[in-house]
Amino acid sequence: MSMAGDKRRVGIAGLGTVGGGLLKLFQQAEPLGDGRLEVVAVSARNRSRKRDVEIGGYEWFDDPVALAASPNVDIFVELIGGSDGPAKRAVEVALARGADVVTANKALLAEHGADLAKLAESTGAKIAFEAAVAGGIPIIKALRDGLAGGNRINAVSGILNGTCNYLLTEMEASGRSFEDVLADAQRLGYAEADPTMDVGGFDAGHKIALLSAIAFGAAPDFSRVDVEGVDQVTLLDIRMAGKMGYRIKLIAKAERIDETVRAHVHPVLLALDHPLAGVGGALNAVVVDAEPVGRLSFVGRGAGAGATASAVAADLLDIIDGAARAPFGKPLAALKSYSSAARADEGRFYVRFLVNDKPGVIAAIADQLAKAGVSIESFLQDPAQGGTDVPIVLTTQRCPRENLDAAVRQIGALDVIAATPRVMPIEETSAKRAWS
Ligand SMILES: NC(=O)c1ccc[n+]([C@@H]2O[C@H](COP(=O)([O-])OP(=O)(O)OC[C@H]3O[C@@H](n4cnc5c(N)ncnc54)[C@H](OP(=O)(O)O)[C@@H]3O)[C@@H](O)[C@H]2O)c1
Missing domain, CATH: 3.30.70.260 (ACT domain)
Known part of the structure; x- marks a missing residue:
């Protein structure tokens, strides 16, 4: 890629929770990248929307695809969201011309990750997505760079959707119904106006598809993830499970069963001493079972401007340091194609x-x-x-x-x-x- 001096020029499409949080990191007293990164262009839907970050100093694009195509941009940061539409088109345009891409978009990667990795390989571009799974927890890096090489990973499981975990925690604590707690969460901004992706389990499904790919060295395949959400979990079940010594959690899990892999998202009962049972509110957590390292647990904020911007920042630094690995740990040709195991019998x-x-x-x-x-x-x-x-x-x-x-x-x-x-x-x- 062409570069202006030593600086890599960054274009950011999407200035909402995550994009706004990232811009703040660039606008602080000691900006991100020690002078080696410079934001040159931004894009969002509505230029005149009031934002709590300054955007006057950057080139503005109404169209994120045009930003992705701009020869002035070396690294394209996609923070719009959605598995298709402008986010996908813009990422494709950037990768096709060899620009590196950083994204927080799990839906895009879980559904089109193999195609995007292929495109990136063909032009030598990097694609990084630490923020897409478990927000501020560096779980992609931990699995791909820290664990997958020297270990046989047997299972990765976790609480990967903060909205669902918040709803279940609140139902248990307040004794209110799913509908009541959801309505409050929407009013407070903890849940989307259309909560389907979260409460239906799809968001957690996208994330476990990505973790499964990295843990087991396969291309991501969301269509094989068995998904059930929390929308059918009742207060009655939470109470009755509690009386029997269990807590209901929405658990996303990818596990090796013989030489097949099964990835699924389900409400399950956890005994109160299970490592994921005490993870409450909007927190995320991931537990990795691997040999020889044993069991590892990670807990932290899975969403929000600061946590997510922290993960995007780590990807940007890896890219400028030349440390970004293949998105799923290995070149596409080396990825396996596991058959998916049937539902646990x-x-x-x-x-x-x-x-x-x-x-x-x-x-x-x-x-x-x-x-x-x-x-x-x-x-x-x-x-x-x-x-x-x-x-x-x-x-x-x-x-x-x-x-x-x-x-x-x-x-x-x-x-x-x-x-x-x-x-x-x-x-x-x-x-x-x-x-x-
Ligand atoms: N929020 C989190 O905590 C979190 C955590 C992990 C990952 N993520 C992922 O990060 C991505 C962004 O999420 P977010 O929460 O920051 O979303 P958001 O707050 O809704 O912001 C979306 C941004 O994209 C812009 N946008 C939407 N459609 C557009 C279009 N057609 N063309 C140009 N810009 C468009 C919006 O423009 P306007 O501002 O003008 O409306 C807005 O700035 C998603 O993939 C999400 O899954 C989010």
Whole structure:
């Protein structure tokens, strides 16, 4: 790339939470990059919007694609968002002319990462995306540069969506419903007006697709991530799980099962001593299980201007230091193509029924489970919860999910069952073994 003297010229498209936070780092007394980086151009949707950073000194582009194409820009920073549309077009234009790209856009990378990496390889451009996963936690660097080389990574799991974690934490603490807590979070700016990407689990799905790719040396493939969000988690389940010694969390996980990889996002029950169970509010956390290093945990702010700008800054410095690696750790040709494992077929589960007529129903539930070969580990009924219908909750011993689902279908068809039964996996706490 052409350069003005020793300085690399930066163009920033998107001046919202992340872009604004990044500009602040450039405008502080000791600006980012020790004089080796200079912001020359910016783009956003609306030039006249009031912003809390000064943008008068930079060339303005209405069109981020035109900024990406500008020969005055050596490093293009994409902070618009969205898997397609202007963000994708602009990144493609920058990479195609050999300009390096830094982005925080997990949707774009999870859905088009392999194509973008191919384009970058063809022109020698770098593409870096530390801010795309877990905000301020440098988990991409830790996995790709610190761990993937010398270890066999067995699983990466985490709380990767701060909005969902905040909602679950608030529901448990305040005893309010999902809808109430979400409405408050939207009013306070903790949740988007359209919360689907977050509460539907898609955002966490994009992030685990990226972590999975780096941990297991494969190209990212969001279409293979099995996704369920928190929108069906009820206060009743949070309370009943709590009474049994568990906390419900939305966990994104990528795990090696034999020589296949399974990536998924689900609400799961964690025992209170699980390393992710105590991570509350909008925090993010990632736990890596690898050999020989063992278990590692990372906790920190997954969103917000400062945390995310910190990650974008690290990528910019890697690029000017010549330290940026291939985006998924290896050249595309060296990436494996894992077949994705089927849904975990065995484990322990939480099952909740709502019944409107108790006599005989417990025997009927036990009978169906016994017929399916599912053993009950613990059992709880709590007439104080659930209004007119009585919740009956049980946890199973390890059993095939298929058998449990078949029995639950039978039980759900009984007249006395008032609502669709709820089944959630219980995550094992193997952590204690790794730490002891
Ligand atoms: N917020 C976080 O904490 C966080 C954390 C990690 C990753 N990310 C990722 O970072 C990216 C940006 O997120 P954000 O929260 O900063 O978003 P945001 O606050 O909504 O800001 C988006 C910016 O993009 C601009 N923009 C939107 N459409 C545009 C278009 N068609 N052409 C030009 N500019 C356009 C907007 O312009 P106007 O200002 O004129 O409206 C705004 O400046 C996303 O990929 C997001 O997933 C965000």
